Amino acid sequence: MPMIYGSKGLRMTSRWFAAMAVVMPFCVSLAFAAESKQAEPTQDRASTYELLNLFGDVFERVRSDFVDETSDEQLIEAAINGMLTSLDPHSGYLNAEKFGDMKVQTQGAFGGLGIEVTMEGGLVKVVSPIDDTPAYRAGIEPGDLITHLDGEQVLGMTLSEAVDKMRGAVGSQIRLTIRRNTAQPFDVTLSRAIIKIRSVRSRLEGQVGYLRISSFNEQTDTGVNEEMAKLKQAANGKLQGVILDLRNNPGGLLSQAVAVADAFLEQGEVVSTRARKTDDAQRFNARPGDLADGLPMVVLVNAGSASASEIVAGALQDHGRAILLGTKSFGKGSVQTIMPLSGHGAMRLTTARYYTPSGRSIQAVGIEPDIVVEQARIETVAQARERREADLRGALDRQPAAEGEPKAGSPSEPAAPDEAAGQPAPGPDYQLIRAIDLVRGLSLFANRSGSPSR
Incomplete structure (x- = not known):
């Protein structure tokens, strides 16, 4: 197998060789992959090598002439991170320390x-x-x-x-x-x-169960089961319904989002993912069993509800299992895969888009609640615009709607980010008050009509 620095079109300068000695572990797989594609034109391969040569020249010039001395590791990590972050806002390089911090968050x-x-x-x-x-x-x-x-x-x-x-x-x-x-x-x-890390908390609001999920880590599905059992016991068999609060929940593990949605669904698709390669598409389906026993359910969402939160909200909305109340969600409809790099941390790469059971891609669009309720507080009057996925530089475009899917309009003007993400708003929580009233009303209607709570 030919060495990169001996390929046609590369200059064998000592400066270039010194740079490539460091760059080699990161570039060699790219060059070999380019050579292995028999159908790829020779001109394209030559262009790739020329660009690698350019990178080597720039690397060596910075290494030797930058005003402050920098380590090779620092330069290479910055180059890798620059390549990944240029793709979309959610891809990036994690050095060993950051990779360790990320594992702490996801393991819970x-x-x-x-x-x-x-x-x-x-x-x-x-x-x-x-x-x-x-x-x-x-x-x-x-x-x-x-x-x-x-x-x-x-x-x-x-x-x-x-x-x-x-x-x-x-x-x-x-x-x-x-x-x-x-x-x-x-x-x-x-x-x-x-x-x-306690990502799930609960309490009774009268006879209405309130379930708050702040993130989706490896402990979340266990927490949901434990907290639902507590609510049922505390309500002494008189639970009227459940409020699932996903406001300001930035997301987390896809597997945990599927597990939480599954916990309240009897059957049907929870979410599907579609990658660049057709063979990599996945579908996740619910298994029988509803922790809420079919009682009325309201899901609270806002502009801080992203990714895994939107998977749960979208699944429950599409199946008619819950009513969504609040404001439009963030609109992060992409899946990131963490790929460990031996001895060098890991890379986080966007590898797929996810779709709700009805075939909706909410990338850069978000999920519209069934009932729009702004969180009334003094700051709302004077605040600017909340940031959503569509505002992030380099965000993926929304995937074209699936056949038969209603065409969504362009994203509405986003509003200012909540500085206290994950913290309850000061003063009365009007969204929660409305949700409690809605659950009580649905429960009363179901009891009087004898119709199913759903």
């Missing part, structure tokens, strides 16, 4: 202390300790300020840096210096333990 569990924190006055402020965690058992309280971590001042750290220091191997210890109210600071030594 990590070694840590069990506290939700924020930053205040340069110090880490405890928002809340998580039940049955090292921090909770040690008596850490909301409002506590963490001033030192193992004797190192927190002042000057970013929140991300402080959180990274508090996470670590299960069983390892860390000393926190706590300042509480006006009392003298004191030290607390904690042993790290497995902390599960």
Whole structure:
């Protein structure tokens, strides 16, 4: 098999060779793939090699002449990331550290202390300790300020840096210096333990079950089952219906979106994905069993509901299982595949579009709720426009509608992003109030008419 730097059309300069010695592991597969396509014209292959030669020249010039010294690794990672991010807003390169952080988020569990924190006055402020965690058992309280971590001042750290220091191997210890109210600071030594990210929460609103999903990680389907069991038990057999809150949920794992939609569907398609190659298309179908036992269901969505959230909302809407209430969703209808790169982190590449059961592609369009209810609050009057998928630079175009699918209009003017994504809006939650009233009305109508709740 020929070596790249010996191919026709490349200059054998020492400078080019030095650059390609570093670039080679990343470019060799591209060149071999180009050569393996017998039908590809020789001229196209030569053009590819010329472009690789150009890259080598630019790499070596930056390496030798840039005002500050840079590492080869830094330059190569930046080049790879530039190539991927130019494709669409959701593709990119993850170095080993970022890849590790991403796995923590999707696995839903990590070694840590069990506290939700924020930053205040340069110090880490405890928002809340998580039940049955090292921090909770040690008596850490909301409002506590963490001033030192193992004797190192927190002042000057970013929140991300402080959180990274508090996470670590299960069983390892860390000393926190706590300042509480006006009392003298004191030290607390904690042993790290497995902390599960709680993505599902629930509560009863009268006899209406409220189920909030903040993200889709590996623990989400288990959380939905557990929280639904709690709601049924708390309602003592008098549950009127369920509100599924997907507002400001940025998405997550496709498998978890399918599992959550399946939990409330008896049968039928949940979602399908279509890739560049026809053979790579997939369909996901629901299995018998409805956690809500056919009770009325309302799904809350807004411009912060994206990706996996839209899969769930679209499936329940298309099957007539739930009424969607709120504002139009974000419109991210693409699927990203994480491809580990041995010893070099991973690449995140957009590999498919997904389609709701009726054949809708909501890429750059979003899902329209059945009942539009704005979240009434003072900021709404003066706010600008919310950002949606269609506003992102390089966003994929909407896939043409499937045959028989109604043609959607152009995306409406997006509005300003919610700065407190995932946090309830201050004051009364008018969307939730409307949803509760709707569920109660549907339940009352079903009971009086004797018709199925769906």
